Amino acid sequence: MRAFRLTALALLASSASTALAQNADRIWTGGPIITMEDEAMRAEAIAEDDGKIVAVGSVAEVMKFKGPKTEVIGLAGRTLLPGFVDAHGHVTGGGLQAMSANLLAPPDGDVKDIPSMITVIRQWIKDNQAMVDRYGIILGFGYDNASLAEARHPTRDDLDAISTTIPIYLIHQSGHFGATNSVGLAKLGITRKTPSPEGGIIRKRSDGEPDGVFEETAHFMSLGKMFTVFDGEAVLGIVKSGTDLWARFGYTTAQEGRATAGTIAQLEGAAGAGLLPIDVVAYIDVLVDRDMAKAKSSPDYVKRFRVGGGKLTIDGSPQGFTAWRDHPYFAPVGEYPPDYVGYPAATREQVFDAVDWAYANNVQLLTHSNGEAASDLLIAALGQAEKHHGKGDRRPVLIHGQFLRKDQIASFDRLGVIPSLFPMHTFYWGDWHRDHTIGPVDADNISPTGWVRERKMIFTTHHDAPVAFPDSMRVLDATVTRRSRSGDILGASQRVDVMTGLKAMTIWPAYQHYEEDRKGSLKVGKLADFVILSADPTAVDPETIDQIKVEETIKEGHTIYRRK
Template identity: 40%
Template sequence: MDADNRVLQALSVRGELIEAVGSDEQIMALVEDDTLVTDLRGRALLPGFVDAHGHFPGSGMAEIAADLNSPPIGDKRDMAQLLAALRERAAMTPPGEWVSGFGYDDTLLAEGRHPTRAELDAISTEHPVAAMHISGHMLVANSVALQLAGIDADTPDPVGGVIGRRPGSREPNGLLEETARMGVVLLMQDMNIGSAYRMFKSAAREYAQRGVTTAQSGGTTPGLARALSLASRLGIVPQRLVLFPFEEEFGQALYNGDYDPGDYANARVTMGAVKIVADGSIQGFTGYLAQPYHTPYQGDAQYRGYPAVPREALFEKVAALHRAGYQLAIHGNGDASIEDILDAFEAAQAAHPVDDPRLILIHAQMAREEQVARMARLGVTPSFFTAHTWYWGDRHRELFIGPQRAAQISPHGWALRHGVRFSSHLDTPVVPMQPLQAVWSQVYRQTIGGDVLGPQQRIDVMQALRAVTIDAAWQSFLEDSRGSLEPGKLADLVVLSGNPLDDPARLRDLRVDRTVIGGATIYQRH
C-alpha cells in the first residue's frame, strides 16, 4: 500500500518496527541466529486494517445488552422476537439497572414499525429500558427511562431532534430522534466497571479476529476517552486507538483552550479530529436531503429530513474550531447536509486558510458529483460507508431514496475521477467489523438481493484495500507510522488465508490467520 502499490516477497521486523521489505533473497540476508523465520505458504501479508470510522467499543454491547438485529446480521424478524429478547435481558438484570438492546431495524420487522413506550413498559416498570435503532440515531425508551432523562409532555423538541408523541397528544411515545436521544444515551453509558471491562474485551477480541490494528471511537465523551485511555495502558485493549472528541460533549473546553489531548493520549491512543454530527441517517429518515424521500415519511410527500445542527450554528462551530487549529470530522449523510458542511468549511477556510486541512466528511453517502468535485478544491476527504450497498441497497432503491439516487450512494468512482482521496468504513456496531466486506462492497457494490447498485461507482481491489489501510491512516495524519508495509513504520500486520488480488469475487471469504501489532501477535487462528 505504498505510493506505488508494490507487491513484494518478504518483510523483516525488528522490535516494533518494519526493518526492511524486498525480495526473499534480500530479506534472508538479514537473518541472524535468533531470527524467527515464517513461511506464509501462499498466504498474504498486508498492513493491519485501519478503522476509518467506527464506534469502538460498541460491538462489545452484545456482552451487556440484547441483540435486536434482523437478518442478515441477527435473527429478529418481528416485534414479538424483539420484545422477547429484551424481556430475557430484564430477567437477568437487577431492578433499577438499565435494560437495553441494540440494532433493531423497523423496516426489516414484519410490523414495519418501531417498538413503543407501552411495549417497553410491559417488559418492566422496575428498570429503565431502551432499544437502540440500528442507525444509532434514534432509540425507544420506556417510562422509567424517560423520567430519568427528564422527558415528558412539557418537554419541547430540542434543536436538531424530535420527541415522538402519541396521536393527538404531547405525551411522548418513547421514540427519540437525533439530539432528543442524547439524554438517555449518556445515562446508558454510565455503566459499572465490570460491564465496561466485558464490553472492551469483547470488542478488542472481535477486532483482533478481523485483522484491525487501529480502531476508532468516532465520537467520544470525556468519560469514554478516559476509560479507553486507561484500558489501553492496562493492556485490556491491544489495538491502537484514534478517538474523535464530540464537539457537543467536550463543549467549551475546545473553544477556550482548556482541552488538552495529552490528558487522554498515550503511546497507543491518539486524539483525532473534533466530531460534529450535522444530520442523521437515511434509513432512519433523519438524513437531510435536498429532495424529498422516495417514500413519503408519515404521509408527508415533501419531507426531506432535517439538520441536527442548524446551518447558522454549523457555520459558527466550524469557523471557531477551524480557527482554533483543530482538524474536523463532520457526519453528513444527506446531500443538503453535505452542502451545508461544504459551505461552512469554505467560509472557514476563506477566513483562516490551512494548506492541508483534511476535513473528514463522514459517510458522505448522498454526495452529488459537483459536491465531490468541490471536496477536491476544498481539501475535504470523505469516508464512505460503502457496505450500505450490501445491507441497505435494496431498501435504498425501493423505499428510502429511489433508483437514481441509490445508484450514486458512496460515490467512489466520482472521487477517483476528481482526485479525492477517501477511506471506507463500517460504522461498527452499526454493522459487524468485517473489513473485507468493506473491500468487497467497494469492488462489487452488490445488494443482498443480488443486484449491482451503481456499477459506475465500483473501484478495483487495490484501491479498495488502500481505503481500509493507508488512506484511512492518512485521513487522521497517521500515514507516516502505519497503513503500509514500509521500513520504519510500525509492524502492524495482518496475515490472510489467501491473496485478495487473486480471486476478488471471493475476497470477503478470506480468513484472518494472524494479527500483529508492534511486532507482537495478538490473534492467531488455530
C-alpha cells in the same frame, strides 16, 4: 517487471540492514504479501524487530536479517497486508454492542420482526441475569425498522411485554434512534409534557403520550442518562470488548468517532490500565467539549490512545429519514408530510462557528454529513473558513456523505476534503434506499466512490461500527461489488477495483489520520501492524470477498488475535 520490483525492495532492505545492523525478531514468508506501496506492491518476505518493519522484499534479502533467535513464520499460502486502519467507527459503542442483546437482522443476527426481537431479548436476559441484577437495565443493540417485517420501531407497548419493572433500552442499528419501555420513560423523567430537544424528537402517540421512541439528540440524551448505571469496571470492560472486536476483524487502529469528556476519561482509563491491544484515536464533539478537543489533540499515542481532533455532526441517519436532504424523500415509511426532507442536527450558526474555530486553532475536523443540504452547509462553512485562515494541511474529513450530488464532490475536491464513505450501505440498506429513501435512480449513487476516483481524489471507507460489525471483508466486498441484500447491484459505475478498495482501508485512512509515516503500508521503518487473511482478495472472484476470513491480527509484531 517483477524482478525490478524485487530489486528495488532489496535495495531498501540492504540500506536498512546497513543502518540498523540487527537481527529480526520475526520473519514472515510463504504466502502473498501485499505492501500497499505502489512502487513495489508485492513482496516475498517481511521482517520485524522491536515492533517495526526492518526489511521487506525477496526471501533472499529478508533472510539476511535472520539471527539465531529469529522466529520464522510460515504463511502457508495465506495473505499478509498492513493492519486495517479504521477511518470511522465508535469503538466504545462497539463494546456496548458486544455486551447487549444482538438485535441485528440476518446475516449478522436473527431478528426479522418484533416477535423474534422479543424472543432474542428474553433469551439475552436469561443468559445475562447477573448483569441485569447488578445494573438494573436490559440492553439491546442493532434493531432496524428497515429490516423488521413491521417496518416500524418497537414502542413502549412492545417492550412492556418483556418487562414492566426493569428499564429496557434498545439502540437502533444506525445509532441515531432509541426505544424504551414505560419504566424506562419514567426513569428518564419523560412525560407527555416533555418537549422535544433541539435537533431531535420524542415521538408521541395520538393521545399525546410518549411512545418510547427517540430520534437524534433526544436519543443521545436518553442513552447518556441510561448509561450512568454502569460503574468503572463495566466501562473498562466495554472499552476492552470494543478493541477486541476491532482486532478480530484485522484492525490495528480503531477510531472513537464522536467522543465527549466522559468517553475520553473512559479511554484514558483503559489505556492507563494497559487494556488497549490496538491504537485508538478519538475525535471530540466540538459542539459539546470544544476546549478539550483543542487541549488534548496530539499526534502521539500514550499507551495506544490519543485525541486526533474534533467531530461535528450536521444531520442524522439516511435510512432513518433524518438525513437533511435538498429535496423530499422518495417514499418514506411512516407519518411524514409530502415535502419532508429530514432536518439538521445543528444550526447554521453552529456549523459556521465550529468550522471556523477548527481552522483558527488548527484542529482537524471530521464532519458527519449525510444529506445534500447538510453537505451544502458544510461546503459553505469550509469555504468561508479557508478564506479566513488559509488552506494549509488541514485534512478535513467528510463522514458518510451518503446522498451527494456530483457538483458537491467537485467542491470537496477544491476544498481538500477527504471523503470517508460508507459503501456497506449498498449491502445493508441498498434495497431500502432504492425503494424508500431516494428512489431507484439516485440510489445508484449512494457512497459515490466512482465519482471520487474520477477526480483522482483519495477516499476512505468505514463500517461506522456498531452501526454494522467492523467486518473488514464486508467493507471491501461492498466497495467492490455494491451488491445489496436482494442481490441487486447499486451503481455499477461507482464500483472500484480491489486494490483501490484495500487502499481505502489502509494507506489512505492512515493519511487521513496524519499517520502515513508509520502505518498503512509495509515499508521499512513503519510499525509492524499486519493482518493475515485466508486468501488474497486480489486473486479471488470479487463476489466471494465477503467469505475471506481474518486469520490473525498482529500489532507491532505481536499476535493479538488468531482465529480458532
